[in-house]
Amino acid sequence: MARILITSAIPYINGIKHLGNLIGSQLPADLYARYQRGRGNEVMFLCATDEHGTPAELAAAKAGKPVAEYCADMYAVQADIAKRFGLSFDHFGRSSSEQNRHLTQHFAGKLDEAGLIREVSEKQVYSNADGRFLPDRYIEGTCPNCGYDHARGDQCENCTKQLDPTDLIEPRSAISGSTDLEVRETKHLYLRQSAMKDQLDAWIDSKTDWPILTTSIAKKWLHDGDGLQDRGITRDLDWGVPVKKGDQDWPGMEGKVFYVWFDAPIEYIACAKEWADANGKTDADWERWWRTDKGADDVRYVQFMGKDNVPFHTLSFPATILGSGEPWKLVDHLKSFNYLNYDGGQFSTSQGRGVFMDQALEILPADYWRWWLLSHAPESSDSEFTWENFQQSVNKDLADVLGNFVSRITKFCRSKFGEAVPEGGEFGAREQELIAELTRRIRAYEEHMESMEVRKSAQELRAIWVAGNEYLQSAAPWSTFKEDPEQAAAQVRLGLNLIRLYAVLSAPFIPDASARMLSAMNTLDTGWPDSADAALNALPAGHGFAVPDVLFAKITDEQREDWQTRFAGTRD
Numbered sequence: 001m002a003r004i005l006i007t008s009a010i011p012y013i014n015g016i017k018h019l020g021n022l023i024g025s026q027l028p029a030d031l032y033a034r035y036q037r038g039r040g041n042e043v044m045f046l047c048a049t050d051e052h053g054t055p056a057e058l059a060a061a062k063a064g065k066p067v068a069e070y071c072a073d074m075y076a077v078q079a080d081i082a083k084r085f086g087l088s089f090d091h092f093g094r095s096s097s098e099q100n101r102h103l104t105q106h107f108a109g110k111l112d113e114a115g116l117i118r119e120v121s122e123k124q125v126y127s128n129a130d131g132r133f134l135p136d137r138y139i140e141g142t143c144p145n146c147g148y149d150h151a152r153g154d155q156c157e158n159c160t161k162q163l164d165p166t167d168l169i170e171p172r173s174a175i176s177g178s179t180d181l182e183v184r185e186t187k188h189l190y191l192r193q194s195a196m197k198d199q200l201d202a203w204i205d206s207k208t209d210w211p212i213l214t215t216s217i218a219k220k221w222l223h224d225g226d227g228l229q230d231r232g233i234t235r236d237l238d239w240g241v242p243v244k245k246g247d248q249d250w251p252g253m254e255g256k257v258f259y260v261w262f263d264a265p266i267e268y269i270a271c272a273k274e275w276a277d278a279n280g281k282t283d284a285d286w287e288r289w290w291r292t293d294k295g296a297d298d299v300r301y302v303q304f305m306g307k308d309n310v311p312f313h314t315l316s317f318p319a320t321i322l323g324s325g326e327p328w329k330l331v332d333h334l335k336s337f338n339y340l341n342y343d344g345g346q347f348s349t350s351q352g353r354g355v356f357m358d359q360a361l362e363i364l365p366a367d368y369w370r371w372w373l374l375s376h377a378p379e380s381s382d383s384e385f386t387w388e389n390f391q392q393s394v395n396k397d398l399a400d401v402l403g404n405f406v407s408r409i410t411k412f413c414r415s416k417f418g419e420a421v422p423e424g425g426e427f428g429a430r431e432q433e434l435i436a437e438l439t440r441r442i443r444a445y446e447e448h449m450e451s452m453e454v455r456k457s458a459q460e461l462r463a464i465w466v467a468g469n470e471y472l473q474s475a476a477p478w479s480t481f482k483e484d485p486e487q488a489a490a491q492v493r494l495g496l497n498l499i500r501l502y503a504v505l506s507a508p509f510i511p512d513a514s515a516r517m518l519s520a521m522n523t524l525d526t527g528w529p530d531s532a533d534a535a536l537n538a539l540p541a542g543h544g545f546a547v548p549d550v551l552f553a554k555i556t557d558e559q560r561e562d563w564q565t566r567f568a569g570t571r572d
């Protein structure tokens with residue numbers, strides 16, 4: 001039994017995620033976790049909310065709540081939606097947890113001991129009206145280049161020129177609009193990534209099985225221009241992990257917090273401790289997943305994320321781990337995704353454009369979305385959601401192919417043989433041919449799933465469903481029955497066993513429908529079909545079943561048009 005640690009990029013706390021976020025990390029990670037569990041492997045699947053930083057503070061202010069209360073509320077909302085989408089995390093944690101605070105401070109202390117932290121004095125804009133330092137992007141003013149009057153302190157959105165806040169004409173706080181700003185001296189900690197460049201470079205070079213997309217991004221950051229830069233890991237904010245050296249104070253850093261990008265990936269580790277603490281486990285129980293000196297040396301660690309997160313996962317987080325000098329587990333494989341676009345444009349959280357996770361579940365059950373999103377995962381390039389394509393894919397793959405197969409064979413059996421697997425007859429040449437095809441396709445499905453080729457896995461699964469339908473069409477037990485009821489019984493027996501086989505193979509994609517298929521077949525046998533032949537004899541003659549309700553309803557043209565209109569605008 002292999003041991004597999006899986007983490008999904010952690011979603012930011014300020015609002016409900018859209019379907020593009022979902023397919024970019026959490027959903028394919030869930031697919032992989034469910035598959036590996038289905039194969040009998042030991043899986044630890046972790047995700048969390050990313051809660052620190054200025055955007056959370058501002059979202060809380062907008063909601064009229066203290067930031068800790070806002071985060072607790074939004075965490076509950078995100079956890080509930082994740083559950084309803086069938087995301088099977090072993091634990092869904094919070095980066096604001098006490099466990100992460102402790103571990104983040106611990107890492108900072110170790111990095112400092114290793115001589116990898118330096119203090120830097122900087123000049124930063126302070127807003128007297130807001131009583132706080134302003135991050136560059138929260139300073140607005142007129143662009144000196146094009147005259148656009150809402151340019152941000154880091155960049156002008158209009159002409160794309162990179163800016164310093166001091167370049168802006170008539171700068172003001174984007175939070176309060178106040179122009180009572182001054183430049184103050186402040187001190188920050190920098191992680192000396194430049195000192196670790198060769199170590200990181202060698203580590204990336206050792207990853208010969210990583211996709212070029214991933215290694216090329218890491219190499220670019222390592223070598224372009226002056227090479228890998230040191231990185232500020234602290235901020236002048238209230239909301240975050242207080243800067244400490246382990247459990248000791250850090251002189252001169254009072255009142256400051258770690259930068260959200262420093263503490264967020266550490267939550268991958270802290271989340272396992274949260275899991276242990278929440279489930280009455282010991283430290284040894286979670287450390288065997290993360291500490292190579294405590295049992296994690298045989299763990300395979302896989303991360304899922306959008307392509308924009310690759311630099312942080314290939315360089316910054318590994319720099320934290322390697323720099324600590326402690327034997328923490330490093331990522332073994334990293335699966336990154338391109339972007340999903342929405343109906344001719346981009347999904348946008350800030351503009352409320354596209355379909356959000358809560359809205360999706362208001363109109364259809366999770367499996368419909370899971371199937372479409374996974375079978376159209378933006379792997380080799382960006383992909384696009386359109387309502388036409390969604391309707392077509394659901395109606396064809398789920399309703400016409402899979403749902404129809406289940407409905408036809410169970411109803412036919414009930415009408416001719418009753419609600420039990422019929423006995424008599426034997427599998428002939430046609431059945432052996434199907435078994436050979438299924439064997440070949442199941443092995444291909446396993447290979448694609450192992451290598452996290454999400455679209456190819458979906459294509460193979462669809463082909464497996466189609467093979468059953470084609471068999472049923474050509475065997476035509478409703479015709480056979482008239483001349484040779486024994487042979488029809490064998491055909492129906494095979495068909496009913498195929499439903500169980502489909503339930504097992506399809507569970508990573510469509511877990512609810514799979515559970516309903518197993519329930520209809522009145523079985524708890526989720527054994528993986530190592531042999532298609534054996535799997536098609538799993539339910540013996542006489543085994544009772546029930547005709548299930550319609551598995552997947554078709555999407556009508558009226559519904560499609562209605563949803564198209566409803567989601568054309570922006571949400572409140």
Ligand SMILES: [Zn+2]
Pocket residue numbers: 143144145146147148151156157158159160161
């Ligand atoms: Zn400009």
